[in-house]
Amino acid sequence: MVSRGTPRFGRLGEASGSRRIHGAIAHDLGVAIVSGVHQPGDILSGEIEFSEQLKVSRSAYREAVRILAAKGLVESRPKTGTRVTERSRWQLLDPDVLAWSFESEPSEDFIRDLFELRLIVEPAAAELAARRRTEQDLVHMSAALEEMARWGLADAQGQAADQLFHNRILQATRNAPLISLSSSIEAAVRWTTIFKQRKGKLPRDPLPDHRLLFTAIAAADPAAARGAMTELVHLALEDTAMSLRA
Amino acid sequence: MVSRGTPRFGRLGEASGSRRIHGAIAHDLGVAIVSGVHQPGDILSGEIEFSEQLKVSRSAYREAVRILAAKGLVESRPKTGTRVTERSRWQLLDPDVLAWSFESEPSEDFIRDLFELRLIVEPAAAELAARRRTEQDLVHMSAALEEMARWGLADAQGQAADQLFHNRILQATRNAPLISLSSSIEAAVRWTTIFKQRKGKLPRDPLPDHRLLFTAIAAADPAAARGAMTELVHLALEDTAMSLRA
DNA sequence: CTCCCCTTATTTGTATGACAAGTGGGATAA
DNA sequence: TTATCCCACTTGTCATACAAATAAGGGGAG
Numbered sequence: 001m002v003s004r005g006t007p008r009f010g011r012l013g014e015a016s017g018s019r020r021i022h023g024a025i026a027h028d029l030g031v032a033i034v035s036g037v038h039q040p041g042d043i044l045s046g047e048i049e050f051s052e053q054l055k056v057s058r059s060a061y062r063e064a065v066r067i068l069a070a071k072g073l074v075e076s077r078p079k080t081g082t083r084v085t086e087r088s089r090w091q092l093l094d095p096d097v098l099a100w101s102f103e104s105e106p107s108e109d110f111i112r113d114l115f116e117l118r119l120i121v122e123p124a125a126a127e128l129a130a131r132r133r134t135e136q137d138l139v140h141m142s143a144a145l146e147e148m149a150r151w152g153l154a155d156a157q158g159q160a161a162d163q164l165f166h167n168r169i170l171q172a173t174r175n176a177p178l179i180s181l182s183s184s185i186e187a188a189v190r191w192t193t194i195f196k197q198r199k200g201k202l203p204r205d206p207l208p209d210h211r212l213l214f215t216a217i218a219a220a221d222p223a224a225a226r227g228a229m230t231e232l233v234h235l236a237l238e239d240t241a242m243s244l245r246a
Numbered sequence: 247m248v249s250r251g252t253p254r255f256g257r258l259g260e261a262s263g264s265r266r267i268h269g270a271i272a273h274d275l276g277v278a279i280v281s282g283v284h285q286p287g288d289i290l291s292g293e294i295e296f297s298e299q300l301k302v303s304r305s306a307y308r309e310a311v312r313i314l315a316a317k318g319l320v321e322s323r324p325k326t327g328t329r330v331t332e333r334s335r336w337q338l339l340d341p342d343v344l345a346w347s348f349e350s351e352p353s354e355d356f357i358r359d360l361f362e363l364r365l366i367v368e369p370a371a372a373e374l375a376a377r378r379r380t381e382q383d384l385v386h387m388s389a390a391l392e393e394m395a396r397w398g399l400a401d402a403q404g405q406a407a408d409q410l411f412h413n414r415i416l417q418a419t420r421n422a423p424l425i426s427l428s429s430s431i432e433a434a435v436r437w438t439t440i441f442k443q444r445k446g447k448l449p450r451d452p453l454p455d456h457r458l459l460f461t462a463i464a465a466a467d468p469a470a471a472r473g474a475m476t477e478l479v480h481l482a483l484e485d486t487a488m489s490l491r492a
Numbered sequence: 493c494t495c496c497c498c499t500t501a502t503t504t505g506t507a508t509g510a511c512a513a514g515t516g517g518g519a520t521a522a
Numbered sequence: 523t524t525a526t527c528c529c530a531c532t533t534g535t536c537a538t539a540c541a542a543a544t545a546a547g548g549g550g551a552g
Binding site: 082 | 543
Binding site: 302 | 536548
């Protein structure tokens with residue numbers, strides 16, 4: 001059933017969900033599903049058989065399935081078994097599902113769709129931030145921007161600062177669901193963007209555009225903030241497409 | 247620890263996740279968390295103790311916790327126990343989390359934020375639909391609209407047709423992540439809107455606005471489609487706010 | 493007295509085996 | 523042929539035992 005040889009052990013870091021066995025299984029199975037190894041409609045082999053193949057207990061395997069079911073990837077019923085649900089029912093914007101998607105060379109279409117969504121949401125978020133940011137928010141953004149400039153964008157610290165800067169902007173929108181959505185997407189995309197540094201360089205230095213965005217938000221200029229963020233997302237799209245094609 | 251008396255049995259229908267015990271526990275615990283009974287930082291009593299209180303096996307309880315953890319509501323580690331994570335890490339847009347939120351009288355703020363997000367996403371979706379809809383899409387939308395008109399909006403069949411109509415529009419965007427996002431939100435909101443029919447009536451008959459939206463999409467007029475959808479979301483906001491206040 | 497390491501108790505994680513419940517499909521009878 | 527019932531198969535639940543992780547407290551060295 002499962003075609004992978006016998007990985008068993010999750011990757012190295014990955015922070016959350018790889019240490020415990022059920023997390024590792026969920027991860028591997030999740031990747032196998034989003035990458036098309038198990039296609040919608042496919043029925044996974046029974047719990048006993050599958051768990052024996054993986055050499056884990058049925059409990060651990062079942063907990064993994066519960067995780068996947070919670071994200072809409074599978075659905076299990078007595079007698080029928082556990083089947084992969086159709087793609088339209090997957091929680092594509094769940095952070096884990098996104099991460100799994102980007103781990104296995106997502107399709108061009110998916111990238112396009114995702115950035116289309118970003119181009120809808122993030123400029124609007126920037127606009128809200130420009131309207132609602134407090135002085136405190138500006139202090140935070142500015143600090144992150146400084147860090148970004150100090151370390152450079154090739155550096156890991158610089159990447160972290162970049163992420164922090166964008167997060168500060170989201171916080172300024174004071175909209176929890178919007179923050180939840182955007183940070184999920186940004187985190188997933190940024191994950192892949194790390195590789196871009198190795199092969200080839202950036203299409204263009206993004207720092208000036210970041211400063212422009214900050215200036216617009218500081219000036220409480222919604223239209224300018226929207227425009228600057230739109231530009232940044234476009235840049236990110238080029239980066240991502242480039243790093244995935246290479 | 248758990249303050250609820252002894253429900254044990256989930257509600258009546260609810261379709262998914264209430265039948266099996268682990269689903270019921272996840273549901274009850276999920277509601278308890280989003281409604282603030284267990285606040286972020288709180289540590290739930292140990293697995294043995296908690297599962298005994300609920301009179302279920304430890305396995306069933308653990309599977310429930312896995313579900314909640316997959317949605318970011320809790321986080322469990324050895325020795326420390328299972329603690330409710332801070333709200334910023336919750337997957338607020340997960341269909342189940344949304345449903346649980348609406349089950350327990352969500353705060354005004356949350357409603358406001360959610361509709362703010364809808365006002366960002368859905369008009370944009372309508373715009374995309376106007377650009378990309380095929381003749382086939384129009385046939386589907388038209389059929390749903392007819393059903394809506396036939397049954398009326400007070401009827402369950404009419405509600406279903408309404409939902410179908412909006413879903414057809416989303417399908418026409420050809421953007422899977424956007425579909426995933428919008429349908430989650432719409433489903434959750436519509437769930438509450440069912441109650442509105444009982445007490446008080448609608449602010450205004452929404453059917454003409456629906457027809458306007460359809461016409462705009464059929465005419466491939468993105469700007470008009472955006473405007474019409476914006477109007478519809480505003481209407482929905484009034485409905486929802488009204489039904490929750492009452 | 494302070495700091496560090498190490499032991500230990502506690503909690504989650506995994507394993508195993510047995511039984512209950514549900515359900516699709518085939519056997520059976522009209 | 524059609525409808526009904528029964529059965530085998532799969533997931534769901536339970537109970538118990540043990541392993542692994544780790545926060546906290548205690549003891550020893552400086």
